Amino acid sequence: MMLGLHLFGMRKNLLHQLPEEVAKRQVNIYNLLALMLLVLSILGAASGLIYGLVIFNNWAIAVGCAVLLGFIFFLLLQLLLFLSLQTRFKDIKSQLSNMDNLYEQYKGHDLSSISDEEALEMVTNYRMTMRESAIIAEPTPFHFSQLIISTLFVSIILTISFLVASAIQIWMYRTTLNNTFFEIKNSTEIVELAEAFKKQEKPLFLEQKMEAVWTLQMLTPAKGEDFKFVNCQSILMTFDVLFSGLGNTKIVIDLLFALLYLIPFLIVKRSEEVAGGALLKEASIEAIGKSYLMFLLSSRDIQKTKRKIETTFDYDKVLGIK
Amino acid sequence: MKNKAALFRILNLAFWITLFVLILFVIPFINNETFRHSEIAQWYDKFDTTLIEVDSTFISDDDQNKFDTLNRKEDSSKTQLEHFHWIWRDYNGRRCELKFSIPEDEFDKAERFRSNYNSFPFNQSALYQDFIDISRGPLQILSEAFTKEMDRRHLQGIDRLNFVVSAIQTPPYTYVKNSGCDAGQRCAPDGCCGHVLPYAVYTPTEYIFQQTGDCDTKSLICYALLKSHGVNAALICGDTDGGLHAMLGVADYRPVIPSRAIRNNGVIFHPWETTNFDHSFQLGNMRMWRIWRGWHVTNN
Structure with a gap:
């Protein structure tokens, strides 16, 4: 199964460069990462379904919300994971971040005469040299931009995890919530306040009375309809009751969800088998090699074209000299 | 690797x-x-129309009911019935009286039950309910006597509740302790009853016979009587500046003196101080206490 490689944009031919055992292990790791990404996206889709059902009380719209939210969460998480995939090998990493170092050595050199085969050989030799690189980069010195980027990443992940956690909690405590809504709907205190508001007996406690009327409205389905998921029309009221009932348990569940969403990023950032892994190293060398080859070929063509212009172009005609 | x-x-x-x-x-x-469903109780706070800021005004005791009397006539006949004749005044100053008879052996039965009562682990709610259950007979007699008298007087609504509660309030507060009392103090209304084991609370039967009761003894009998009349009553307990305290709670009635209320599963219970008769000790008022903390329904 190559799902992991496809999701993370790794080509199958990269595996041929690795020893069989290492290649197998790397495929396994990326498959597990992909599985995590899929589980998190499915949870995102499930939360879309729950939000859709609570807000619109309609299965068709809810399924639409599930597809939309699942897709958005999948793309966002994939993007963040992809952006976090950075090799730890010092030479490769520094080369990737600044390709000009590599091109500097060809400044003033005549590349117009090199053939495709020669360019390919130069790149292959370079790849061989880079493959020898085994020095792991030291942690980069602190820079303010890193803090902003990390904060942004973590904020996005935590926002997604909180949205998913809240929706899944509604599903988890659905029966309890419905029982509580039943109690609220039949609470003598609320019913009496709502009736007092309708009778308009005294202009006292208007805020409480209006709140009671609104609460009862939210707990009553629209005419000819039944509640599909939780017996409340308001998502905010559902959250309000859920958070009141859960108390600190809500924090525990939210933290567990946050952990669930952060773990794949920790793996990508910290694991020796991903950031320091052979496949990512090979993919990085491949990327450098391609750029290097393109540089050589394009430089050759530029120099050739420039020379041709210098020798064959009729400048007199342009300047109008007869 | x-x-x-x-x-x-x-x-x-x-x-x-x-x-x-x-x-x-x-x-x-x-x-x-x-x-936690108990946490949901706080959710109802937004509908609270009973919270009134408590000021530091202390409502002093009302001495207008000094001439209240309590007559207990002991029957020397062989019927083994104890006859009671309660006389008191209600909040409107009207003279009230009640006559009823209860078999004498009910007192011994209740006293024995109370002194041998063993609750482990201690459950306050179960203790009160068991005391009510053992006093079922006398409570029924008393309840019927109240009903008869209230019907005769054509009392309705809150007046019926006032009639019952003021009768229990009228005998002065008596200290009920599981330790000893100070020398010279008698176990009589306005006195002190020591060594009331195990939990320093009398059963409703013992109260009917002796008229000695503190906060929980008096609140318990009020609660039992109102319950038997179909009132949504509760026994409520909490902390005050005088220490732990018990009061009667009544739902579905408009408070006479609104102050604070407590809520149980969406039902508002207005407090009612039962320890003494006082015009300020009417339904809804708790301002005789400056501190009002951790009040909850024990029995409902």
């Missing part, structure tokens, strides 16, 4: 364990345990 793989293995395991732990919350047992 093993060291290289360690972090991945740990984090991978952590991911699936976290997912498994989250799935556990769906299990009904854990689900029910983690959702």
Whole structure:
């Protein structure tokens, strides 16, 4: 199964460069990462379904919300994971971040005469040299931009995890919530306040009375309809009751969800088998090699074209000299 | 290689364990345990129309009911019935009286039950309910006597509640202790009853016979009587500046003196001080206490 490689944009031919055992292990790791990404996206889709059902009380719209939210969460998480995939090998990493170092050595050199085969050989030799690189980069010195980027990443992940956690909690405590809504709907205190508001007996406690009327409205389905998921029309009221009932348990569940969403990023950032892994190293060398080859070929063509212009172009005609 | 793989293995395991732990919350047992219905009670706060800021005004005792009397006539005949004739005044100053008879052996039965009562682990609610259950006979007689008298007087609504509660309030407060009292103090209304074991509370039967009661003894009999009249009453307990205290709670009636109320499952219970007769000790008022903390329904 190559799902992991496809999701993370790794080509199958990269595996041929690795020893069989290492290649197998790397495929396994990326498959597990992909599985995590899929589980998190499915949870995102499930939360879309729950939000859709609570807000619109309609299965068709809810399924639409599930597809939309699942897709958005999948793309966002994939993007963040992809952006976090950075090799730890010092030479490769520094080369990737600044390709000009590599091109500097060809400044003033005549590349117009090199053939495709020669360019390919130069790149292959370079790849061989880079493959020898085994020095792991030291942690980069602190820079303010890193803090902003990390904060942004973590904020996005935590926002997604909180949205998913809240929706899944509604599903988890659905029966309890419905029982509580039943109690609220039949609470003598609320019913009496709502009736007092309708009778308009005294202009006292208007805020409480209006709140009671609104609460009862939210707990009553629209005419000819039944509640599909939780017996409340308001998502905010559902959250309000859920958070009141859960108390600190809500924090525990939210933290567990946050952990669930952060773990794949920790793996990508910290694991020796991903950031320091052979496949990512090979993919990085491949990327450098391609750029290097393109540089050589394009430089050759530029120099050739420039020379041709210098020798064959009729400048007199342009300047109008007869 | 093993060291290289360690972090991945740990984090991978952590991911699936976290997912498994989250799935556990769906299990009904854990689900029910983690959702605290008691916390939902606070959710009703937004509908509270009873919270009135308590000022420091202390309402002093009312001495207008000094001439209240309590007559207990002991029957020397062989019927083994004890005849009671209660006389008191209600909040409107009207003279009230009540006559009823209860078999003498009910007192011994209730006293024996109370002194041998053993509750482990201690459950306050069960204790009060058991005391009511053992006093079922005398309470029924007293309740019927009240009904008869109130019907005769054509009392309706809150007047019926006032009639019952003022009767219990009228005998002066008596200290009920499980330790000894000070020298010279008698176990009589306005006195002190020592060594009332095990929990320093009398059964309703003992109160009917002796008229000696503190906060929980008096509130308990009021609660039992109102319950027998179909009133949504409760025995409520909490903390005051005088220490732990018990009061009667009544729902579905407009408070005569609104102050604070307590809420139980969406039902508002207005407090009613039962320890003494006083014009300020009417339904809804708790301002005789400056501190009002942790009040809750014990029995309902």
